[in-house]
Amino acid sequence: MFVLTIDQIGSRSSTDRIPELLTLLRPVPTVLPWERSVGDEAQGVLAGAPDVVQAVLLCLRAGGWYVGIGVGEVDTPLPASPREGRGSAFVHARTAVDRAKKTGERAPLAVEGPDGAAEAEGVLALLGRHVLARSEAEWRILDLLEPGVRGTQTAVARTLGITPQAVSKAAARAAWHEEQAVRPAAARLLAWVDRDAGTP
Known part of the structure; x- marks a missing residue:
């Protein structure tokens, strides 16, 4: 499984944005729901690699x-809350978020887990x-585009x-x-890492 x-x-110099984050992530499917873990952190447990990419x-x-x-095992039976979760995926997620704080000018993310985690991280980065790098003007256009639909650019232009x-x-x-082409590749890499996490 995946723990984010x-x-x-x-957070010490700005307002609490965790409620905003929980609303943002609500549509992303989880095994254990998104919730505040401690202070200015949130956590969720996911089963699907494409859902991880989306989040x-x-x-x-x-x-x-x-x-x-964090990619790894989550102890069962599953608790009601991620705060009560145990397993290697939780340990890896803690290591990953600490490392994400040291990425400098790069995207502030990190992936920890079995072999392949570094490759998945590279593609996500x-x-x-x-x-x-996208501007608000670009997002106004991109939010209306539909992947793989012919004529969508003309429809967006008209709108x-x-x-x-x-x-x-x-x-x-x-x-x-x-x-759109790379999202599935990132998900596939994460799924391979997840598969290896379950291999003795």
Whole structure:
């Protein structure tokens, strides 16, 4: 399984954003629900690698979060709350979020777990670089695009009152098509790490 530990950046000098984070992550499926763990941290337990990718990119887009992803075992029976959880995935998530605080100019995320965690982290960091670089104007366009749907750029242009060329340029500048192609690759790498976590 996957444990995500998410820590607010600069919490001592800003307002508590954990309620905002919990609302943001509510649509992401979990095994144990998102909740505040301690102080300025939240935690969730996930089973699906694509859901991990979604949660990570949502946090990076919102900004102001360190994201630690722990891959490993979660002791059963499952508790009612992540705060009561035990297992290697929780240990890895703690190590990961602490390391995410030291990534410098890179996307503030880290993945810890069995072999393959470093590769999964690298792909997520590359995705994160593009997410962090996008402007609000680009997000207005990207939020309306539908992956794999023909004619969507023309429809978005009509909705926003701009040219299809402007939509195309924004998507290219923001590496939107590349993101859609790489998301499944990131999820597959995480799933492989998760599979290896269960191998004796």
